[in-house]
Amino acid sequence: MKLRKLGAGAAAFVMAGLFAGTAVAGPTVDSIKQRGQLRCGVNTGLAGFSSPDSAGKWSGLDVDICRAVAAAVLGDANKVAYTPLSTQQRLTALQSGEIDILSRNTTWSLTRDTQGMDFGPVVYYDGQGFMVRKDLGVKSAKELNGATICVQPGTTTELNLSDWFRANNLTFKSVVIESLDEVSAAYFAGRCDAFTTDGSQLASLRASVAQKPDDHVILPELISKEPLAPVVRHGDDQWLDIVKWTVYALLEAEEKGITAANVDEKLKSTDPTIQRMLGAQAGMGTALGLDDKWAYRAIKSVGNYGEIFDRHVGKASPFKLERGQNALYTQGGLMYAPPIR
Amino acid sequence: METRARPQGRSFSLNDPGVRAAAYQILVAALVLFAGWYLISNTLENLARQSIGTGFGFLEREAGFEVGESLIDYSAQDSYARAFLVGILNTLKVAVIGIVLATVLGTLLGVARLSSNWLVAKLAGGYVEVVRNVPLLLQLFFWYAALTEGLPGPRQALQPLPGVFLSNRGLKIPGAAEDPAWAALGIALLAGIAGAVAVHVWANRRHTATGVRPPAGAISAGLVLGLPLLTLLAFGGAALDVPELKGFNFTGGLTLTPEFAALLFGLVIYTAGFIAEIVRSGILAVPHGQTEAAAALGLSRGRILRLVVLPQALRVIIPPTTSQYLNLTKNSSLAIAIGYSDFVSVANTTINQTGQAIEGVAAIMAVYLTISLGLSLAMNWYNKRIALVTR
Numbered sequence: 001m002k003l004r005k006l007g008a009g010a011a012a013f014v015m016a017g018l019f020a021g022t023a024v025a026g027p028t029v030d031s032i033k034q035r036g037q038l039r040c041g042v043n044t045g046l047a048g049f050s051s052p053d054s055a056g057k058w059s060g061l062d063v064d065i066c067r068a069v070a071a072a073v074l075g076d077a078n079k080v081a082y083t084p085l086s087t088q089q090r091l092t093a094l095q096s097g098e099i100d101i102l103s104r105n106t107t108w109s110l111t112r113d114t115q116g117m118d119f120g121p122v123v124y125y126d127g128q129g130f131m132v133r134k135d136l137g138v139k140s141a142k143e144l145n146g147a148t149i150c151v152q153p154g155t156t157t158e159l160n161l162s163d164w165f166r167a168n169n170l171t172f173k174s175v176v177i178e179s180l181d182e183v184s185a186a187y188f189a190g191r192c193d194a195f196t197t198d199g200s201q202l203a204s205l206r207a208s209v210a211q212k213p214d215d216h217v218i219l220p221e222l223i224s225k226e227p228l229a230p231v232v233r234h235g236d237d238q239w240l241d242i243v244k245w246t247v248y249a250l251l252e253a254e255e256k257g258i259t260a261a262n263v264d265e266k267l268k269s270t271d272p273t274i275q276r277m278l279g280a281q282a283g284m285g286t287a288l289g290l291d292d293k294w295a296y297r298a299i300k301s302v303g304n305y306g307e308i309f310d311r312h313v314g315k316a317s318p319f320k321l322e323r324g325q326n327a328l329y330t331q332g333g334l335m336y337a338p339p340i341r
Numbered sequence: 342m343e344t345r346a347r348p349q350g351r352s353f354s355l356n357d358p359g360v361r362a363a364a365y366q367i368l369v370a371a372l373v374l375f376a377g378w379y380l381i382s383n384t385l386e387n388l389a390r391q392s393i394g395t396g397f398g399f400l401e402r403e404a405g406f407e408v409g410e411s412l413i414d415y416s417a418q419d420s421y422a423r424a425f426l427v428g429i430l431n432t433l434k435v436a437v438i439g440i441v442l443a444t445v446l447g448t449l450l451g452v453a454r455l456s457s458n459w460l461v462a463k464l465a466g467g468y469v470e471v472v473r474n475v476p477l478l479l480q481l482f483f484w485y486a487a488l489t490e491g492l493p494g495p496r497q498a499l500q501p502l503p504g505v506f507l508s509n510r511g512l513k514i515p516g517a518a519e520d521p522a523w524a525a526l527g528i529a530l531l532a533g534i535a536g537a538v539a540v541h542v543w544a545n546r547r548h549t550a551t552g553v554r555p556p557a558g559a560i561s562a563g564l565v566l567g568l569p570l571l572t573l574l575a576f577g578g579a580a581l582d583v584p585e586l587k588g589f590n591f592t593g594g595l596t597l598t599p600e601f602a603a604l605l606f607g608l609v610i611y612t613a614g615f616i617a618e619i620v621r622s623g624i625l626a627v628p629h630g631q632t633e634a635a636a637a638l639g640l641s642r643g644r645i646l647r648l649v650v651l652p653q654a655l656r657v658i659i660p661p662t663t664s665q666y667l668n669l670t671k672n673s674s675l676a677i678a679i680g681y682s683d684f685v686s687v688a689n690t691t692i693n694q695t696g697q698a699i700e701g702v703a704a705i706m707a708v709y710l711t712i713s714l715g716l717s718l719a720m721n722w723y724n725k726r727i728a729l730v731t732r
Contacts, residue, residue, distance in 0.1 A: 088677075088689045092698050095391065115696030116391030136589075147589040148510065153677070153686065154693030159405040162417035173590065174407040175600070176690075177680040182482070186680065191489040191509050191599065193589045234391045 028100055028232070028239040029289060032073060037081050040066035041099035044084040044180055046201060047208040048313040049105050058082045061312045062103040064302040065123055065230055065247065069101065072246045072294040077301035086178050087154045091117065094231055101243060102231040105198065107156045112231070120230040120243040121251075123305075125325040125334050127222030128160050129199040131206060134217045136193060141221040145170040150183050150192040152176070157197050160224040184209050194219075198226045200313065200321065207318050238289050245288060249295035251337035252277060253304035255328055260303035263296060277340045284340055295340070305335065384699070399695045400425070406690055408682035410598055421691050428687030429708055435604055435683065436670040436712065442609045443669060444662070447616025452646070454621050465617065472614035478675055480611055484603040485679040492599075495590055504583045506591055509599060513584040516595040522572075522579035529572040530565070537561030600681040604673065612669045616662055623658035624650055655727055663720040667713045674709075684708055 032038055042050035042062055050060040067077035085093050085104060094102045095116050105126075106112075108119045130149075132138050141164075151158050153176045165172050175192045177183040184205050187195040195202065199222060206213050230247070232240050253259075256274055258266045267278050275281040278299075279292035288294065302308055306328075313321045327333025353360045388395055400422040407417050411427040412434060453465040472480075489509045493499065498508035504515040517523045537560075544557030573579060584594030627650050635649040674685040685705055692701035 088693055091693055091696065095393065095696065095698065111694065111696075116388075116393040145588065146592070153406070153690045158407070158690070159417075159694070162405055162407050166417065172407075174409055175680050176407075176409055176682060176686065178677045178686075178689075182678065183680075185486070186489055189486070189490045189509065190494045 028236045029073060029242065032100055036074065037079050038066060038070040038074065038101065039081050039083065039099045040070075041083050041085045041090055041093055041102040041104055042066070043104050044086060046105065046180065046204055048200070048204045048317060048319055050082075050084075050103070052082075052084075059312070061124065061308055062105060062230070064308045064312070065103045066101060068250060068298040068302045069243055069246050071297040071301040072249075072290060073242060075297060077297075086180070087152045088178055091115070091154075091231075094233060097233070100232070100239075105201065105228045106231055107198075107226045108229045109156055116234045117231050118234055118240050120232065120240070121247045121337075122227040122229045122334075123247060124200060124228040126198040126200050126226040126228055128157055128196060128224040128226055129202055129222055130194045130196050130219045131187070131202045131216050132194045132219060133190075134215055138194075138219070141219045141223065142168060142170070144172065144194055146172065147193040148173045148175060148191070150175045150177065150187045150195045152180065152183055152197065153178055155197070156224070156226065161196055164223040198228070200228075203319050203321055204313075242288050242290065242294075245340070246294070246298050247305075248337040249277060249298055249340065250302070250305045250308065251328070251335050252340055253295075253299045254306040254335075255330065255337065258299055258304055259307055260300055263299045267296065273340070388699075393696050395697070395700070397700055399691070399697055399700070402695075404691070405694065408687060409600060409680055410596075410682060421695070424687050424691065425684070425704065428682060428684035431676075431682055432670070432673055432684040432708075433712070435601065435608070435673050435676070435681070439605055439608045439612070439669050439673065440666050442605070443612040443616055443665070446609060446613035447665075448620050450613060450617035451620025451624065454617060455624060469614045469617050472611055473618075477607065477611050477672055478678060481603060481607040481675055481679050484606045485599065488599040488603050495586060498586070498591075504581065504594070506584055506586075508591075510590060510596075511599050511602070512597040513591045513594045514597075515581040515583045516593070518580040518582040520580040522576040525572050525576060526569050526579060529569040533565040533568040536564040536568070540564065598681075600676070600679055603679050604676050604681045604683075608669055608672055611672070612665055615665050615668075619658055619661045619665065620654070623654035623656075626657045627653045652727065656724075659720060659724045659727075663717055663724075666716055666720070670712055670716065671709060 040063075042058060042060075045051040046060070048060055050058060050062040052058050063080075063082070066080050066082075070080045071077040083093065083099050085099075085102075090102055090104050090106065091112065093099050102117075105124070107126075108122065113119060130141050130144065132144075138144065144165075149161065149172050151161055151174055158174075158176070161172070161174070175183075175186060177186055184195065186192060188210060195205075199218065202218050206216050206218065210216055230243055232243055252273075253263075256266075256271070256277075258274065258278075263278070266274055267280055269275060269278075269280070272281065276284050278296045279285060279294070282292050285292035285294045303311070309323065309326060310316045313319050314323065323331070323333060325334050327335060329336040355361055355364070385395065401420050403418055404421050404424045405417050406424070408415060408424065408427055408431075410431070412430045413423075413427060415423060415427045450465045450468065453461050454469065456462050456465075492507060492509040495506075495508045495510050498506040498510075500506055506513045540561045541557050544555045544560075548554045582593045584591040584596075631649055631653065632645055635645040640648065673683055676683040677686040677689065688701050688705045692698050695701075
């Protein structure tokens with residue numbers, strides 16, 4: 001009798017398993033709305049892009065992208081949970097579903113694009129450079145034969161470094177340390193002759209971590225293209241569209257002269273492009289699966305792309321980086337948003 | 342008298358406990374297999390949906406990244422499989438040297454803590470307490486910072502001996518240049534060691550037979566040092582590869598990098614603290630009557646320790662020490678925090694570049710499991726060999 005009951009229970013369990021089928025990850029937007037929070041993967045602390053202040057509040061260019069998406073989807077730019085990730089952990093954290101979006105100065109590359117991830121639009125066009133101590137007397141990266149170079153593991157930087165040195169018939173020794181704090185400490189302590197990473201990271205570290213920024217010089221060569229973009233998981237087209245068009249809305253806002261301050265008046269504009277974008281004309285939001293005020297909320301909470309850039313890495317920041325390739329296409333840069341219609 | 346008739350061969354009933362046991366076991370095995378199949382097929386389908394590759398084919402692809410140091414030749418153009426090999430060798434290098442040094446240091450400290458000299462005992466005790474209570478990662482950071490920031494740059498390197506340079510790039514010592522004298526020296530050294538072992542075996546036999554111990558120590562020292570020296574004189578010296586400062590770094594010679602040194606110091610000092618306590622407890626576990634009896638027989642303190650106490654203490658010491666060895670091996674995976682290219686660091690980079698997290702983590706688990714099981718087997722064999730047979 002007991003065995004029969006046990007057998008029946010076991011059979012029921014097996015049938016339930018068979019019918020449950022394979023577990024499928026649900027649409028990201030639904031889970032974000034249900035949770036009431038956007039889970040954003042950011043850097044462990046790169047000033048200008050994503051770093052916490054002394055009160056634990058995150059700020060930076062990448063952080064503002066997440067805030068804009070949260071404002072578009074959830075209505076409140078503060079409903080974001082930030083997960084600091086090292087270069088080794090960032091992609092696995094996204095693939096495993098720990099975070100919804102990875103906004104962590106990640107380079108768009110073919111291998112990554114085909115590995116179960118999709119990239120949003122480029123938010124920062126960068127290149128890989130070298131920082132050396134001025135007293136070494138090195139004027140060009142081609143003089144770095146035999147040098148010891150600090151680099152972080154699991155990055156396109158590491159691969160580009162080997163490729164470039166091989167292509168130029170130079171040799172080097174590498175010091176590979178995972179944590180950004182530790183690897184920059186090793187460089188500034190003199191463990192390595194040069195530090196290589198994206199040009200924006202070099203500028204940020206030189207300005208924020210170096211005890212005497214003038215003792216270090218960033219060499220003129222940019223040995224690779226490093227387009228930095230937010231990343232989402234493969235398989236959810238709606239989520240990818242939302243992230244893409246939020247970024248495009250920020251670019252379009254700069255093109256049309258909409259700022260966080262004047263967005264309320266621009267709501268009353270007669271320009272049909274602005275009307276479509278800010279929701280005065282219905283249709284764009286519902287096509288994305290959001291309400292029509294998605295772009296209005298995004299721009300109101302973080303401003304347009306130009307404001308974000310200036311605030312964190314440009315004129316209004318300690319780094320004073322030039323717009324350069326990150327200017328709008330109308331000003332000689334590469335930032336070009338497709339039309340919102 | 343009624344005996345319940347057992348059912349005959351072919352017909353079986355669930356009332357038979359044997360049959361019931363078999364049925365339960367088959368059922369549980371089936372459930373476990375089903376759970377396994379469910380998990381694996383679910384994972385494979387999810388991976389396929391996200392178009393992440395599966396399988397170990399990535400091992401043949403070009404790695405593309407450099408490693409900090411390697412025992413074998415390696416460049417960024419070699420395959421991932423070779424990078425894995427480099428990582429495994431680096432892990433084994435630090436694990437083996439670490440285990441040997443930690444044992445030596447731990448034993449010395451354990452015995453020191455039992456010393457009758459108050460200062461020595463207290464110092465050893467203080468060391469153990471401090472080292473056991475500070476997290477290992479912090480100790481590694483400390484040693485790395487001490488080595489990189491405490492030592493000068495290569496252009497201002499310290500030179501304690503001619504040809505030896507100490508800087509924050511590491512310790513550079515002269516190595517062996519291309520010279521046939523070195524091969525001959527190696528052979529002479531091996532011959533010397535073989536001779537020393539033979540001398541010890543002969544001396545033990547003489548000792549057992551006649552009671553007089555020939556000076557085996559002096560003879561074997563003479564062989565091990567003398568034979569290579571004679572070869573060196575015969576060849577008139579061997580060429581050295583002296584490191585010299587060219588451009589940014591020293592070229593030539595052998596290097597001990599700060600990463601390896603920091604990892605080794607950190608692991609050895611940390612694990613020695615634990616081994617010291619294990620040795621101390623092993624020694625205390627031997628009844629004091631043994632020590633008193635040995636003293637009554639006129640043995641010196643050193644001989645008491647070596648011949649009476651330690652053989653009995655080793656029974657207690659070896660199993661926990663095996664755990665500490667395994668801990669040391671696994672703790673070496675913290676190397677990524679200070680830049681030493683051990684296996685976990687290489688595998689992590691591979692996972693990142695190929696996206697195949699499951700295969701990478703499975704490889705890490707397999708490697709550490711193999712090393713740990715091998716170590717446990719060796720220690721268990723040793724334990725059995727020296728176990729006292731009680732009648």
